[in-house]
Amino acid sequence: MPKVSDILYMRLASPDLDVQEEFLSNFGMHRVERTKKALYMRGTDPNHHIHVTELGDPAVLGWAYLAENQDNLKEFASLDGASGVEEIDEPGGGYRVRMTDPNGFEIEVVHGIEEVNPLPVRRNQVNWGEQPTRRTNEATRLQHGPAEVKRMAHAVIASTDLKGTLAWYRANIGLTCSDDIYDGEPDNLVASFNRLDRGEDFVDHHVLFAVQGDHAGLNHVAFEVADIDDVMVGHDHLKSTGKYEHAWGIGRHLLGDQVFDYWFDPYRRVHEHNTDNAVFNNTVSGNLVTFEEMQGGQWGPPPPEIFLNHAVK
Ligand SMILES: [Fe+2]
Numbered sequence: 291m292p293k294v295s296d297i298l299y300m301r302l303a304s305p306d307l308d309v310q311e312e313f314l315s316n317f318g319m320h321r322v323e324r325t326k327k328a329l330y331m332r333g334t335d336p337n338h339h340i341h342v343t344e345l346g347d348p349a350v351l352g353w354a355y356l357a358e359n360q361d362n363l364k365e366f367a368s369l370d371g372a373s374g375v376e377e378i379d380e381p382g383g384g385y386r387v388r389m390t391d392p393n394g395f396e397i398e399v400v401h402g403i404e405e406v407n408p409l410p411v412r413r414n415q416v417n418w419g420e421q422p423t424r425r426t427n428e429a430t431r432l433q434h435g436p437a438e439v440k441r442m443a444h445a446v447i448a449s450t451d452l453k454g455t456l457a458w459y460r461a462n463i464g465l466t467c468s469d470d471i472y473d474g475e476p477d478n479l480v481a482s483f484n485r486l487d488r489g490e491d492f493v494d495h496h497v498l499f500a501v502q503g504d505h506a507g508l509n510h511v512a513f514e515v516a517d518i519d520d521v522m523v524g525h526d527h528l529k530s531t532g533k534y535e536h537a538w539g540i541g542r543h544l545l546g547d548q549v550f551d552y553w554f555d556p557y558r559r560v561h562e563h564n565t566d567n568a569v570f571n572n573t574v575s576g577n578l579v580t581f582e583e584m585q586g587g588q589w590g591p592p593p594p595e596i597f598l599n600h601a602v603k
Pocket residue numbers: 444446510512562
């Protein structure tokens with residue numbers, strides 16, 4: 291069974307690429323390319339792009355995972371319902387296999403997209419914990435401005451068929467369970483956190499979180515930023531524009547550990563800044579936890595209704 295090695299970019303559609311680019315720039319991404327049909331944004335890591343917006347009515351089209359190599363990509367192409375290996379006719383080039391998940395999202399598995407030079411990152415040495423003198427004879431002066439988005443981190447979806455969705459992602463994408471959540475009887479799954487399966491390599495606690503819902507859709511897409519200061523600086527910047535609606539935060543999650551901050555984009559797609567993810571490898575197996583156990587965060591406000599019930603396509 292083939293397994294992806296990372297998650298790479300989100301693919302949305304928006305009717306005005308100027309409006310989308312303005313939001314994403316304020317969110318902390320950088321334009322790498324823009325054509326008449328689409329906008330490509332990058333982070334500070336070397337991935338060519340981490341966010342694609344096609345021109346069109348607002349839609350969540352899907353997202354892309356990375357295949358380790360070209361042979362691996364061919365294995366994905368042999369799966370039921372998968373396209374053949376296609377050349378990508380977009381900036382950065384490369385090859386991909388397309389599949390449709392049980393919720394109608396187009397999932398791409400890609401390889402060979404060109405890389406770009408990493409961008410410089412604002413560094414903050416913090417004097418805390420067991421290293422209270424990491425920054426000496428020097429004052430911290432964080433610059434105001436957008437967050438410094440590094441990379442795409444995960445997608446969170448609602449599905450009318452959670453079990454079918456989990457089976458699909460585990461069989462076709464090679465994801466593995468971090469935490470399955472049930473309500474009442476253990477068979478009554480209501481949500482599930484899933485991570486990449488990269489053997490001994492440590493990976494984020496989740497690359498896909500799926501919940502049972504009354505309609506399918508994207509709850510949010512998450513992007514990792516430089517550090518906790520960056521979450522706060524980025525929050526202040528988005529707020530200072532006066533243009534965007536805040537969805538939830540700032541807080542620290544229980545399952546996954548991340549410090550998080552959520553914002554609606556101009557077309558109601560929630561974008562998350564996060565940092566300090568819990569990471570696991572194959573020495574830790576999946577958990578079955580109760581719905582009650584997953585409630586609440588480690589600090590920060592509880593999720594508002596506008597966030598909890600949000601799922602758009
Ligand atoms: Fe998230």
